[in-house]
Amino acid sequence: MLKSFVITGENGKIETMINLKDISVTFTQKDREVKAVDNVSLEVDKGDIYGIVGYSGAGKSTLVRVINLLQPPTQGSVIVDDKDLVALSKKALNEERKKIGMIFQHFNLMESRTIADNVAFPLKGSGLSKAEITEKVENLLELVGILDKKAAYPNQLSGGQKQRVAIARALANDPKILLCDEATSALDPKTTLAILSLLKEVNEKLGITIVIITHEMQVVKEICNKVAVMENGRVIESGQVIDIFNNPQKPLTLDFIRTATHVEQAEKQILSHTSEKVYELKFSHASDPIIIELYKRFGASANILYGNIEFIQNIPIGTLLVTFTGDFVFDDVVAYLTSQDVKIVEIGGSANV
Template identity: 50%
Template sequence: MISIKDLTKVFRFDQKEIKAVDHLSLTIEDGDIFGVIGYSGAGKSTFIRLLNRLEDPTSGQVTIQGKNITAMKKNELRIARQDIGMIFQHFNLLWSRTVRENIAFPLEIAGVPAKEREDRVKELIELVGLAGRENAYPSQLSGGQKQRVGIARALANNPKVLLCDEATSALDPETTDSILDLLIDINERLGLTIILITHEMHVIKKICNRVAVMEKGKIVEQGDVLDVFLKPKQPVTKKFVEQVMGDSDGDLSQLLDVYTSGRVVRLHFVGDSANQALISQLSKEFEIEVNILQGKITQTKLGAYGTLVVQINGSDREINNTIQFITEKTTVEVEVLTHA
């Protein structure tokens, strides 16, 4: 488990103080894929660098698997960092070294014998899908291939935690998906904990189990990814959800002006309920007409999530029975937007 308590980082410039991380507390379970999302300047890159002491905190504590990272001396920290791999936005590869030599570099620093080092590098090259590119230099690789080298290098010492600092933001969408698929595979195969920071909600929904939203150095919202998608509480979280779902409220007022008969309701689908043929079922069960006005369903790692805005026409009694049926007999949440 990773325990972060009251973590703070203050930078001082020209007699001014900038609080990049502000009394932040989090708990991350072993084996989780935990996302931290925030806009530029939220403090997320500083936060992740505090976890392995690339930045020293001003105050607070980071404990990883029972070890207080923040209290360690240099020699202790050097050993502890072997359990914490890190991959970067711009790869940070050694341009004068081949793929094989880049991956071997942390093993050389750790003093691993040559034969053991060679075997481990070969294993990692296979794991990240770079077989046949062992002798290529970074300048001969695509962005996705460079990041695969970075991932392999981060895994060299068999870490228990992998930190990902905007690991896909320099990549195109297709390459991003392939790297995220690789991280999911690594998490499942090796059982290591992944902490991933990003400004892209697509990354969170595809790979993460839990997410924390950062703003001005603080965690303003956190929870299971599906819960955050379903009921974002903070304005900044709602903006991130709109990256994936679109701004459904933007056109809603116009719809309500046009569709004035019956009742307009918003149906919130989550998990398996998003795949139910609910509209067809309602039309068969009740003497109503259902018109779909607006909607979108998206897939997260833990299941589907989405909303449908529908107009229900019929007698008051049938409409009330329909809404009661949805509320009591399904896992779909109903929000009535207009009344007859």
């Protein structure tokens, strides 16, 4: 079951780990101001796997760098684990940053050092003995499934193995938060799934809050419990992943979802081979055999051209692409489907029918 390690306090209330309030980041480029992040507020609860998705230039990478103040905001407050990072001294900020691990698209490993030495690097000045550091490094490498490579060098590893090393290194200081900036973008699909599975395991075993920056809704679908969609520096939609997939409010969000569920490709192929009106039926649960009921109640025969079921947080979301034939009143069909919480959209149209 896909889940995140959500943490509650003594009163049963979910505790907030990251609280960004009214964040803006403005850069000056060639005598003009560019607002990379525009008045963004969001909360990440302890134990969340929180996705921030958007295309290049949306401001998501800038926003994630605000969380550990690698990118100071032009305005707004950054509250992490109940501490206002903007108000901290440089020394205090550096201490808080140790609680925030970070992994990147291109791994950022030191090529001249062994895998074990790469993972041990953040532990310099930690006060641990050499034996304690060795034990900790080996435990981390075992956690990420690459202990047998501890004496190897980065150029001897595959991309997926390098990212496992980067994850182990990011965990060296026992962080409470792990920031992942396009951490799977350089990996093939199979390796991406393996790394996402590892991140989910880290979240569940260690209770670490994870924030994932990505331009792929497929990544969000696989691992996240919450998501924020960014466009032009703003968060245009956010919430539980299951709710966003079930009922996207913005065209950009719908585009991301269609790509992640492979519906878009099916639509293009179907529309290129038919002149009939094609409708998308989308449902998350159905108590009645809906297609049969359409024929029994209204005489509407649905010709199924494509069908797919995706599991989001262990909840099935189904999609059918159909054409209709028969002597029936279309408004009756729409009303019935709506009563069954089934959304119907004409493919190629811009609104729900």
